[in-house]
Amino acid sequence: MKYLGIEPKRPRIAVFDFTGCEGCELQLANKEETLAEFLRAVHIVDFREISSADEGACDLALIEGAVTRADEADRLRAIRARTKVLVALGSCACFGGVNRLKNRCDPDEANREVYGDKPKETLPARAVKELVPVDLEIPGCPVSKAELERIIQHVIWEVPYKPPAYPVCLECKQRYLVCRFEHGQLCLGSITRGGCNAPCPAGGLGCWGCRGPAADPNYDEFLALARARGFGEREISERISFFGAFEVGL
Amino acid sequence: MKINLDVDVHHLTRVEGHGNIRVSVREGEVREARWDVVETPRFFEVMLKGKHYSTAPILAARICGICSIGHCLAGLRATEAAFGVAVPEAAHKLRLLAKHGETLQSHFLHLFFLAAPDFLGLPSVLPLLESRPEVVDLARRLKAAGNRICEVVAGRATHPVSLQAGGVAAPPPRETLLGLGDELRRSLVDLGAAAELIATFKIPDFERETEFVSLKGGGEYPWIGGRLISSDGIERAENDYLAMTNEYVDARNTSKWCRLSRPSFAVGPLARFNNHHRLLHPEAARLASAFGLAAVCHNPFMSHVARLVECVHVTYEALRLLEELAQAGPVETMAPVLPRAGHGVGAVEVPRGILYHYYEYDAEGYVARADCVIPTTQNNANIHLDLPALAKRFARDGMSDAELTLLCSMLVRSYDPCISCSVH
Numbered sequence: 001m002k003y004l005g006i007e008p009k010r011p012r013i014a015v016f017d018f019t020g021c022e023g024c025e026l027q028l029a030n031k032e033e034t035l036a037e038f039l040r041a042v043h044i045v046d047f048r049e050i051s052s053a054d055e056g057a058c059d060l061a062l063i064e065g066a067v068t069r070a071d072e073a074d075r076l077r078a079i080r081a082r083t084k085v086l087v088a089l090g091s092c093a094c095f096g097g098v099n100r101l102k103n104r105c106d107p108d109e110a111n112r113e114v115y116g117d118k119p120k121e122t123l124p125a126r127a128v129k130e131l132v133p134v135d136l137e138i139p140g141c142p143v144s145k146a147e148l149e150r151i152i153q154h155v156i157w158e159v160p161y162k163p164p165a166y167p168v169c170l171e172c173k174q175r176y177l178v179c180r181f182e183h184g185q186l187c188l189g190s191i192t193r194g195g196c197n198a199p200c201p202a203g204g205l206g207c208w209g210c211r212g213p214a215a216d217p218n219y220d221e222f223l224a225l226a227r228a229r230g231f232g233e234r235e236i237s238e239r240i241s242f243f244g245a246f247e248v249g250l
Numbered sequence: 251m252k253i254n255l256d257v258d259v260h261h262l263t264r265v266e267g268h269g270n271i272r273v274s275v276r277e278g279e280v281r282e283a284r285w286d287v288v289e290t291p292r293f294f295e296v297m298l299k300g301k302h303y304s305t306a307p308i309l310a311a312r313i314c315g316i317c318s319i320g321h322c323l324a325g326l327r328a329t330e331a332a333f334g335v336a337v338p339e340a341a342h343k344l345r346l347l348a349k350h351g352e353t354l355q356s357h358f359l360h361l362f363f364l365a366a367p368d369f370l371g372l373p374s375v376l377p378l379l380e381s382r383p384e385v386v387d388l389a390r391r392l393k394a395a396g397n398r399i400c401e402v403v404a405g406r407a408t409h410p411v412s413l414q415a416g417g418v419a420a421p422p423p424r425e426t427l428l429g430l431g432d433e434l435r436r437s438l439v440d441l442g443a444a445a446e447l448i449a450t451f452k453i454p455d456f457e458r459e460t461e462f463v464s465l466k467g468g469g470e471y472p473w474i475g476g477r478l479i480s481s482d483g484i485e486r487a488e489n490d491y492l493a494m495t496n497e498y499v500d501a502r503n504t505s506k507w508c509r510l511s512r513p514s515f516a517v518g519p520l521a522r523f524n525n526h527h528r529l530l531h532p533e534a535a536r537l538a539s540a541f542g543l544a545a546v547c548h549n550p551f552m553s554h555v556a557r558l559v560e561c562v563h564v565t566y567e568a569l570r571l572l573e574e575l576a577q578a579g580p581v582e583t584m585a586p587v588l589p590r591a592g593h594g595v596g597a598v599e600v601p602r603g604i605l606y607h608y609y610e611y612d613a614e615g616y617v618a619r620a621d622c623v624i625p626t627t628q629n630n631a632n633i634h635l636d637l638p639a640l641a642k643r644f645a646r647d648g649m650s651d652a653e654l655t656l657l658c659s660m661l662v663r664s665y666d667p668c669i670s671c672s673v674h
Binding site for chain 2: 017018019020021022023024025026027029030032033035036039040044047048049050051052053068069072097098099101102105109110111113114115116118120121122141142199200202203204205208234235238239242
């Protein structure tokens with residue numbers, strides 16, 4: 001795609017899916033108002049969900065999903081070995097995501113409950129960085145396509161992308177939204193990394209912390225506030241552990 | 251006859267999730283024909299246990315990145331049935347509107363991005379960016395209209411936020427609803443262009459008789475809740491979904507399989523069309539007959555046409571709902587929720603067919619047991635049994651492995667399987 005007659009470098013992108021809902025890779029085909037521009041700005045060489053083509057080596061390998069089986073671990077290591085830059089795309093890849101909730105259950109019992117006497121192979125859910133080195137993390141459930149577009153622009157500019165250090169709380173206030181605690185809801189916005197533009201508080205839901213911890217989060221103040229507003233330990237712990245982001249994110 | 255053909259597809263492309271196809275034809279006889287789901291097991295039913303009712307539908311949405319609104323709505327319906335919550339009329343309409351938005355984005359994603367490349371002889375939609383940018387533009391606009399409805403009503407296109415137990419937490423203001431109506435009216439023109447494109451697709455001539463299962467429509471083409479029916483004459487209450495699904499575990503598949511009156515049955519747009527074509531909007535019915543889609547259709551490849559027909563129906567329905575909601579003005583969209591011990595079922599027609607969530611709650615409103623039956627789980631056996639029939643119908647002298655591989659892949663894609671969803 002040329003602008004003013006100049007052809008920019010198009011990063012070669014591959015997308016690989018592991019254990020997850022494939023909602024993050026779907027975001028690559030969303031935000032339709034800039035979809036054609038986005039698809040022309042990159043060269044998609046491998047993306048099983050939308051393409052049967054495999055056009056060889058990539059600059060950026062986007063990894064979606066957590067790792068929950070031995071064949072996935074092998075596949076991930078093989079991708080790492082042939083990839084310059086490996087990106088964890090979404091909360092499952094960055095932290096294990098909701099898949100991590102199963103690690104709290106006994107795997108044999110879980111298997112019996114779902115598959116009866118025909119158990120299936122499964123391992124505790126792990127984030128990508130627990131198996132191979134990760135060059136860049138893009139958290140979110142799902143990821144923000146706008147943030148992904150910004151990151152691609154930085155790659156083309158050859159300027160490092162710095163994710164926001166501030167929490168979701170700040171973006172929520174920038175949108176003049178009333179604090180979810182004032183609506184009687186629990187909200188992790190004060191300790192969660194911003195960059196999503198607070199879609200959950202805007203939609204009437206407290207933050208669930210899908211993007212992981214903001215820089216230097218003040219957990220003590222958050223816990224004091226949540227308790228003062230009448231939230232119990234079970235509710236707070238259920239929320240904090242939801243995406244595995246606060247266990248793995250720091 | 252010396253017809254020997256092999257199909258070995260490992261991780262089929264242009265579908266959601268990981269599945270394999272194997273077909274072997276020796277001397278004209280189909281020796282083996284298999285559809286296997288090899289997705290990693292995810293254990294959502296186990297993870298849902300112990301979750302608060304305000305968390306459960308949010309977790310359930312994460313089963314699927316394409317039909318997260320459908321999963322959330324099924325979870326909410328199960329929860330509200332368990333607690334005896336009556337959702338306000340306006341909230342029900344908003345939820346239906348969000349569901350229509352999801353149907354549009356999912357069906358157009360499938361038609362243009364996943365299915366169309368097969369009929370245009372391309373590996374993906376991406377080469378069209380250069381060769382036929384007007385087609386990508388059309389796909390982009392139609393899919394955007396669906397996602398825009400979801401964003402306005404559910405707060406986000408993937409993993410909704412404002413659909414909550416009791417109703418809809420952040421109803422859109424009147425001017426937003428009116429603006430959305432203006433945007434959606436443009437889709438009516440675009441749908442005509444999409445129909446022209448899809449009319450050029452050469453639909454394989456293949457039939458295998460099967461049973462079709464869907465929600466039962468009363469006065470309307472059904473989407474959320476109600477009785478369950480099959481084309482073989484079975485009718486059950488929503489609560490009796492287990493009698494309709496009969497899940498069982500196959501040793502080679504991480505997704506379960508289902509059966510009803512026959513070894514397999516089908517759910518999805520073709521099942522809904524076959525069971526309820528009389529309830530379609532007149533423009534949708536007109537389009538169906540222009541494409542030669544008539545009930546009862548047993549050609550799975552005609553699902554693509556049924557998807558387009560549903561898009562027309564749903565666009566008119568969404569316009570009607572937007573009109574009614576805008577006229578009603580600001581009304582209550584949240585009912586109070588008081589947890590109590592009990593259980594409930596939520597049956598919802600999501601893009602790929604009927605979806606069931608069952609939750610059992612303790613007195614404090616925490617999930618004691620959960621069960622989810624996914625459309626693709628219900629379609630697995632039907633896909634599996636279509637494959638040998640397809641190979642038998644099309645295997646001929648001089649055919650290459652690649653030709654049969656393409657046909658088999660197209661067959662599986664015609665069901666638009668949501669595989670990681672099926673291995674929830």
